[in-house]
Amino acid sequence: MAAFCGTPDSTESSYPSEFLSWDGIHFTDAANRFIAQALLRRLYNASAMAEPQTALL
Structure with a gap:
């Protein structure tokens, strides 16, 4: 179950580095x-990998 930021059921994760999003909208660090x-x-x-550019004369 997901609890979005600001809802009564939302809590802060003890392991934020293991998640990509903390509320389904905002990315974590x-x-x-x-x-x-x-x-x-x-x-x-x-x-x-780019080829060297040649000078135009």
């Missing part, structure tokens, strides 16, 4: 960290 790492990994890999 763990989710934000995962998303940021995935984006940075993708950007780093894309730039490392």
Whole structure:
């Protein structure tokens, strides 16, 4: 059962790093960290694989 933020049944998790969303809408720090790492990994890999640009004369 889910309890959304602000409802009487909602409680704070003792293990927030194990969840991606704390209320079904908002991401936890763990989710934000995962998303940021995935984006940075993708950007780093894309730039490392890019072909060198040639100068136009």
